[in-house]
Amino acid sequence: MTDDTAARALCPMHQVTFPEAGPPRQATLATGTRVWLVTRYPDVRHVLMDPRFDRRSLYAEDAPRLLAVPNLLDDPDGLLNQDGPAHQRLRRTVQRAFTPRAIARWHPWVAQTVDALLDRFAEEPRPADIIEGFIRPLPVSVICRLMGLDHVDGERLRYWADHALSGGAHTAEQVRRAMTEFGEFGAALVAERRKAPGDDLVSELVAAGDAGGEIDDRQLVSLACGLVVAGHETTMTSLGNTVVYLLTDGRGSWAGLAGSEEAAAAAAEQLLRTVPLSEGRLLPGLIRRAVEDAEVGGVRIPAGSVVAVATNSANRDPDVYPRQEPGARDLFAPLPAPGVVFGAGPHHCLGAWLARMEITLALHRLAVRFPRLRAEFTPGTIDWREGQVTRSPLHLPVSW
Template sequence: MVRASMDGREVWLALGYDAVRQVLSDQRFSREAAAGPGSPLVNQAGANPQLLVSMDPPRHTRVRRLMANAFTPRMVDRLAPRVDELVSTLLTDFSRLAQPADLVRHFAEPLPIMVICELLGVPAEAQERIRGWAGVLIARTAYTPAEIGAAIKQVDGYLAALIEERRAAPDEALISALIAVNDEGGHLSPSELVSNVQLLLIAGHETTVSQIGNSLVTLFQHPAQWELLRSDPALLPQAVDELLRHSRLTSATMPRVAVADTPVGEVVVRAGEAVIPLITVANRDPSAYPSPEVFDITRAGPAPHVGLGHGPHFCLGAQLARLELRAALGGLLARFPGLAPAVPVDELEWKTGLSTRALHSLPVTW
């Protein structure tokens, strides 16, 4: 744990593996206090309180349970053949392009929005509009508050109307399941439904776009590992988790604010102080991972990575994220064994102003 300055205010940075896992799981570190109007973090205050990621127990427990009862492993498994079909179609189209071709534009960007819309039951004709709204909401530093507010109003209005359509005429997709789910905690309110469908739709697909690009860059930087994976596709599940550990998708996860004095390692975080867990640093902690800087798709060990979070806010879509990465990488390996970057990896351009590390483009040959 170290002190740092953010927006002119002092915060704690959780760096070590154990410290990050504690901050992510200890209920004395609050998301509501970090995202609410009294937050010591200027750029966090005023976040939508209806979002699952802005809640603490017991409200978080209720909403998460209801969402998990609808967004089941069985639903994700049922989607797997369709994901494979989408990968195959995109790669067939990609193979017809002149070389070099941009793998971000023609594969990494369209695949996740297709998958999440398929999962939720969002019509295909809405995908381009959603990608436009997502571009504004994810790249917030590039847009004015008025532009961001307009995008939020538009996407929320679209989703509210779609939810009412599904309420009147349910289908087999996730939005209908979220409407229908009930337990002893009640059901999701209209505002909870709109906010958290937006969360799944926008954040869910954008992180996967970035992770596909980052994963390919990592594999291009480690040709022996790429060849090992190509020769033994059974290593794909392990490879995906090593990519989630090793690739720098985002340096930090959502901050917390202590609601009570709380020891973390050798320091005490005082009530009201903010903590930012640096998951990238935790995933390279030598106390948790032998030779942590080494990218090794055969890595085995007792320490699970924190690339998908930990504790109550562990990524609800983790199974879907792994499924998409396996399908995307497996499809590329099978169809394009000679896939290679068309420019040196250190000359690739990266987007700015995002919460994730994302490529502008990835020109490749095959």
Template sequence: MTTEQRPVPDAPLVPLHCLRHAEPGPPRLAVLPTGTPVWVCTRHADVRQVLTDPRIGRAPLYAPDAPPITLIPNILDDPDSMLNSDGPEHQRVRRTVQRAFTPRAIARWRPWVASVVEELIDRLEDAGFPAEIIGSYSRPLPVAVISRLMDLDGLDPERLGRWSDHALSATAYTAEQIGTAMREFGHFGFQLITARRKEPGDDLVSSLVQAADQTGGVTEEQLTSLVCGLVVAGHETTMTTLGNALVYLLGEDRAAWARIGADPQAATAATEQLLRTIPLGDSTTFPGMLRRTLAEVEIGGVTIPAGAVVAADSAAANHDPDVYPAGPVDLFAPVGTPSLTFGAGPHHCLGAWLARMELELALHSLARRLPGLRLTAPADAIDWRQGLLTRSPQTLEVAW
């Protein structure tokens, strides 16, 4: 079979909701920027199989015989991370944290998160317009939530943003710059763990340390990696999704904006559709979540050899016409088949319910309080955060 190389487009960047996704079809052979062949899966059923089949895992990507998958490693390439373990080892680390992220546990945080949302909108209104909504709303909300959840009060948001950008860098920074930032970040995580072990509190880090010490089997490196990963994941994806959702709603769907503000249930439904239809980033440098086969496996009628790298393109799968209606998206229709935005199987995103809650509250309250909110410049004038695995507005000026 011939291989396919995705070129990096020279055209101006378009909003994420305007991206054209790969046409769903059988797994096809492409090439990573490193030159390593990769089987790209785009159909919903195929992507779900890649994410749930025990014969396809993350750990084999870092085996001694594994081919290179990234030109410059980032936080996703940490061999000590929960992400890059499989089977019993993965479950052992995951059990130390998953109770804090169940729907029931997250529901207890809802009143407090709602109060943070209202406070941020108060500040936005008091400052007047035009206003820059990423720095005043989309970024500080998830930072405040993860900081409270992990008791990180006093952590400089700019420092956190710098670590996060380096952690998820694709082409924005050099290997040396990423290495320096990750060492600083890791030192911060280690110090945080040490402090909570000496003086535990009522926060997620303390509970992680206590669970790890009681159950055993979790190394200090794994625990540090887990804490740092939660800090990044706890704010980056929510900030990215909220910023991109505002680009769409304020620029193209004013009727939906009004309905989201008028009805909390409409905000809940719209959140699911926005999570399904707007990807976190481009696919030019990241064709999907990577896995590697442990044995020969058939996916979508195609035999994939043992030791092959496979990419699960969830963005394409979330638009599979055999699963979801084609044409314009009805933001208020039930999603039906769960999307693959948060993955599936053993590696399903722990923070999925937290992200949903933050997005629902952020969109509903903002639309209710500021029904006339609008962008002050066209979408083609947006300054985008580039060179990362995610893409969202760097800044977004609004008025009301």
């Protein structure tokens, strides 16, 4: 571990600082690629909603390198890297399952999953690791039930997810080998659900794709694999980092989470806004490329430029969110403007409502069940999961 890594490991994610909101300015990625860094809330929303900034052109022959080691985000066939009509075709295939109304139907069984995991966790000898005992298995259980993957080895899914969003923890060959295996799994899954459809999201994807005739198997496999990873990685990371905050600097808010599910939902929005998933060391934000000259925040950005949309900075823009620091705000106050942690515009995260529901239920029922939950860790003793695009605790010992 380098001195830099050791120093970083002492800093919980809610204490990480990000570039201050200001006009678009030049910055450099870890690969040496120059980008325009966009940090102000209105400018971030502008770029994310303006079709002159796209994803597909990031994979053109003249596009600069963004990551040293490719991962699942680099799949040109993936939903993330399509724009315009092609993107809309893929998105329509899956978005019906992720509307607020559809998510509301899943509330009872997600709540049952939370309660069952908490029942089991309560039997653990103390101190118990809340990451392995609750935070990691929750989103995996939810996405496996949603996609009909209860029969699949969870450790295998974890292995693929770790490689799918690798940010240096694995070599290019290790990532390639893991993604080949993952793709073979996805292809077999699509073929199986086409032959014997069930009441699950993969069967719905295959049926919708086959009915429309505009989506091939390669794209269906990419969609299925992307949902497996996104369905548990983001929620696991967010919950882990949030619990670090709530059991340390935010301890005074714990009782309020138990008050009602509505209070926990308001807190979840604030926590999603202020407890980041990533430090931005590899990528400082959501990446786009200008397909023509465009002006953003009074600054001209030439065609061909790579743009890094710093959502973490935008979520702390003092002109929009006067109270930025977790310890200085009312955790249960409504946001003055929607956060951009899930993006905005055509590529707004499909799973945003599912993630919100899981985090809300997890925090509320955890606080109800364990009103005196306490940390058996300090910031300096946390073992961090690094080498990924995101950063989160590997283990968090707690008592009650």
